[in-house]
Amino acid sequence: MNWLNLIGLMQHMAVVILFLVIGNRLYPSVIHRTVALKNGMHGLLFGTAGILTMLIPFQGGAGTLAPMYHIVAALAAWVGGPLSALVSAGLMLGVRVALGGVGLETGIVAVGLASAIGLVYRRLRPADRDSSLGLVHPALIGVLVSAASMGLAAIMLPEEIRSVWLWHSAPSTLVVFPVSSMLFHYFMNSEWTRKRRYAIDEKSGLMSSALFLQQIRKWIDARTPFYLALLDIDGFKIINAINCESSRAHLLNQVGQRLKNWMPDNALVCRLEREEFLIVMTDPSFRKLPDVSLEIWDELQTLLSSPYSMNRQLYHLTSHIGVTAYWNEAITVEELLPRAYAALQHSKDSGLQQVVQYHEKLTTQIRRRTMIEVHVRTALQHNQLHLQYQPQYEVHSGRLRGFEALLRWEHPELGSVEPKEFIPLAESTESMLAIGEWVVRQACLTLMRVAPSPSSLTISVNLSASQLLDPGFADIVEQVLSDTGIEPQRLELEIAEHTLAGSFDKAELPMKRLRAFGVRLAIDDYGLGATTLPHLRRLPVQAIKIDNRLMLETAGASDRELNDSLFESLKLLPCEIVATRLETYEQLAFYKKHECHFAQGNLLGRPMDGERLPALIGGVQLA
Structure with a gap:
């Protein structure tokens, strides 16, 4: 591979990386709340990136092509699973068939084989979001795909072009595929993790507070009525005193899962900070306050008070809830939250697990308490x-x-x-x-x-x-x-x-x-x-x-x-x-x-x- 080939390789990979970065920043963050949408978006991004590698091919030497969409197909399967593999492979195969040309059958089989390699590797070693800088596994996937591509070429390409392709493409494929795999995965995972952290609270698995408050601001701007509840979980201090930080994170995740199981269709839930959670409920018509009975909150508190299993022991938590309503007021989120805090504090002061609805007198009481x-x-x-x-x-x-x-x-x-x-x-x-x-x-x-x-x-x-x-x-x-x-x-x-x-x-x-x-x-x-x-x-x-x-x-x-x-x-x-x-x-x-x-x-x-x-x-x- 001469210097011109190397420059071409760098330009080619830069185009794909730029697309992955821009593509990750364009799609809505709410996609991360649904596993199917998230994996489907993986397939769409990787599939489109694979199409780019076909439309702007890299010449590996002596006029031969380095089919980099193979590695993109493998990464899509490894990172996003079967749905991502299906979407990306479908997009790339559709374009490959439309382009036609020599090696069509080989290209189709190679995409399927690369997707299979990604799925098998995912089974053995799932992609870990917490180690976004880890490059060993993407490099190994690149090596496997390059070996599979050369094996297919040796079997399926016509004899008159097989030896030329293998002679000129083998060295570049063994280098290009692992390097491309590492770079594509790094930038894709970095952007994906950044977007996910904006959308999802990693500890609880719930919507992030930033995205939640953004939605509240939209409803306030549109004068959409809603109930806003502030939920506080008691008992974490004792549990933290006898367990490590990872146990606290595990317990937060259990609480988040119960909140997701309880959450009605017209509700959103997020973790605000520490052991405090925000819940918002709207009416399907978006024109009036929703019909929220005390039984709904009782059901939530009963669910949260059930024992939690951790380190082979059972723990009990209690909760307090403060609720405030928004109804076509000229108010901001920053002014609305203190009302929920005032109602929550009144619930705590009562010493009982009860739901308290905000009223103006509570603000005076909280102001006095603060003084x-x-x-x-x-x-x-x-x-x-x-x-x-x-x-x-x-x-x-x-x-x-x-x-x-x-x-x-x-x-x-x-x-x-x-x-x-x-x-x-x-x-x-x-x-x-x-x-x-x-x-x-x-x-x-x-x-x-x-x-x-x-x-x-x-x-x-x-x-x-x-x-x-x-x-x-x-x-x-x-x-x-x-x-x-x-x-x-x-x-x-x-x-x-x-x-x-x-x-x-x-x-x-x-x-x-x-x-x-x-x-x-x-x-x-x-x-x-x-x-x-x-x-x-x-x-x-x-x-x-x-x-x-x-x-x-x-x-x-x-x-x-x-x-x-x-x-x-x-x-x-x-x-x-x-x-x-x-x-x-x-x-x-x-x-x-x-x-x-x-x-x-x-x-x-x-x-x-x-x-x-x-x-x-x-x-x-x-x-």
């Missing part, structure tokens, strides 16, 4: 936190037992912020440890100021889950006891029952360590969680606080036996029973009947500032 999340980090430094104290009394004698310290936050812009609003956010921002230490210290200092030793009055302080499980919290309590001089038995630390859910075994050890200091421990809000009596027997607690809401929910006559059974069971434990949230004398009589030891609530005394405690203590002592 709380930002400002709770500095509330302690800006002296915006303070404590109030609610008295606790012995039920039968009326003797003052002590106080519960209740955390309050007054913000200059937000106003009074309820603990149920800011404590979960303080937990998530890791601000709760510092706030919790401040609360314990302030409560102990207040008790020592208003009721110094040898008083037996107690102070109760609520603990968060992060405080209880923090390895250094017990040391903090020990230091506070030492600094304030308060006797350990006068400090009672309350752990809400629901904080023990899922972490009972982890909580047992730190609770025993706190108890070893002499500090009292109590289970708060008992009855609203799922802690069983055998669990309680294992915990070193001295008091159980029953939330009055439990009694209100079981106030019917049919529930009296249940209440009686609950109290009889609690009496078997070596614990004091404390009733909370008392509002009426009827409730107080109820707890007296069931021999509760202590009680607190607005009926007996509202929370008050520390400055008012001396007067209350003095009045009780005089009485």
Whole structure:
């Protein structure tokens, strides 16, 4: 092969490569969502490229041709499978028959043989999209096709041209076919992968977020009504903690497959980021909002909550869904998504697997939540936190037992912020440890100021889950006891029952360590969680606080036996029973009947500032 032949070869391959690059950029990305369309497009591109090699043939030497469409046929079969092989071979054979000439029969058989080589090689070693730079397998395919082409020529070409063709074409074919195969595959695969990544999310197998949002923008421009739902999957953090990243990807793929199986005909689904998915539903007429019932979302959540198999273990996931509607508004996608986020956040805050429809009030709630999340980090430094104290009394004698310290936050812009609003956010921002230490210290200092030793009055302080499980919290309590001089038995630390859910075994050890200091421990809000009596027997607690809401929910006559059974069971434990949230004398009589030891609530005394405690203590002592 001389220099002119080499230049001709390079020009010839450049034309084919340029076509493959341009062709890949012209077809619509949605083709990647359907396997049949994707493989059909493979065949169309490779087949047209093969036709180009016929119309612009390369002269290998002494006037002989190097039939490069053979290698194109093999690549089409290897990369795209039977459908791609059928389409590409059909196009090339049709043109080859139309061109006619010497070697027609050989050319037809060679295309079929090259396609067969590609299909067999695909069976043994499928084309791998993740190794788009790998050139070994395309080169091997080129070698096999070149050997098959020369073998066919030796068998089928007329004797008068066979020896000339083989003598002049064999060297160039052995070089041209592998090199062409590597280059064609590299550029085709690079462009195809780039296009696929724009269209398909590789981890979930769903439509890419870029293509999804592009479609949403088109519908907004056309004023097409639709529902937009934001789906969040919970449980990945735990699974990630005990598995590798590949396991997370495998789990995402399972979730994506279930979403595709569930997806109605009028819906599109994509993965937005991490474990969040967007779902859009339109009406077939594109003129009104689709008829979407709650049963559709219930079906989806049921499907997603079914166990997932991974590494020979079963895992469970939960989900929350926020939904918003678009109806002929002058709005952008960027303005629409926060509505779905607001509805999703409300669903999460409820603690239930429920679907929440967006309304304007949610935006205000989310804005307030965001401000709380930002400002709770500095509330302690800006002296915006303070404590109030609610008295606790012995039920039968009326003797003052002590106080519960209740955390309050007054913000200059937000106003009074309820603990149920800011404590979960303080937990998530890791601000709760510092706030919790401040609360314990302030409560102990207040008790020592208003009721110094040898008083037996107690102070109760609520603990968060992060405080209880923090390895250094017990040391903090020990230091506070030492600094304030308060006797350990006068400090009672309350752990809400629901904080023990899922972490009972982890909580047992730190609770025993706190108890070893002499500090009292109590289970708060008992009855609203799922802690069983055998669990309680294992915990070193001295008091159980029953939330009055439990009694209100079981106030019917049919529930009296249940209440009686609950109290009889609690009496078997070596614990004091404390009733909370008392509002009426009827409730107080109820707890007296069931021999509760202590009680607190607005009926007996509202929370008050520390400055008012001396007067209350003095009045009780005089009485």
